[in-house]
Amino acid sequence: MQPQKAQKIDLTQDYPCPCRRRGRLTQIALTEAFGCDRCQQIFVVEESGYVLEQLSTSYPYKRAWRWTGHQWSIANPGLGESYLPIALGAILLTLSIGLILTFRPSTNPSIMLWAIVLLLLTLLPALMVLLAYRR
Structure with missing residues (x-):
């Protein structure tokens, strides 16, 4: 249309x-x-x-x-109007990398610790985006 x-x-x-x-x-x-x-x-x-x-x-x-x-x-739809898909894409990318690192069998336990920290830090922006677009 x-x-x-x-x-x-x-x-x-x-x-x-x-x-x-x-x-x-x-x-x-x-x-x-x-x-x-x-x-x-x-x-x-x-x-x-x-x-x-x-x-x-x-x-x-x-x-x-x-x-x-x-x-x-x-009149001017730009990044300000379409940052929701960009934010969700960045969150999903970070979550997928964190999940891959978390569930990969490795001998180094510090990688698993960093992956869990990455997952937890990703949940904060995801929660912020959810609350911003809840209305």
Whole structure:
């Protein structure tokens, strides 16, 4: 399915809030900005009227959306939006190496100790990723 073409954002229209909190965006008087009536966030229109950016956020990256006529789509999906698969891949790789080292018959018990430490240290980021994406 092809992504829908972005439409220019009309400052006189009301839009649903892109933060998915069932709020409505309405224009802030005398500005090229919108305010949400539910989450109290402020959004500005950028890039010739095609991109809506969120202001005043604790999110480390600027969040931006494009209007498709029916819904908002993320304007710049990058590493910030797709780090879950990267984190899970790194955790699985580390776990598999640790399991191979742990269950391999070896004469050196220190390798087994280091493999167990590696497995335990891998569980901490796995737990953090799980808690971050639990919502």
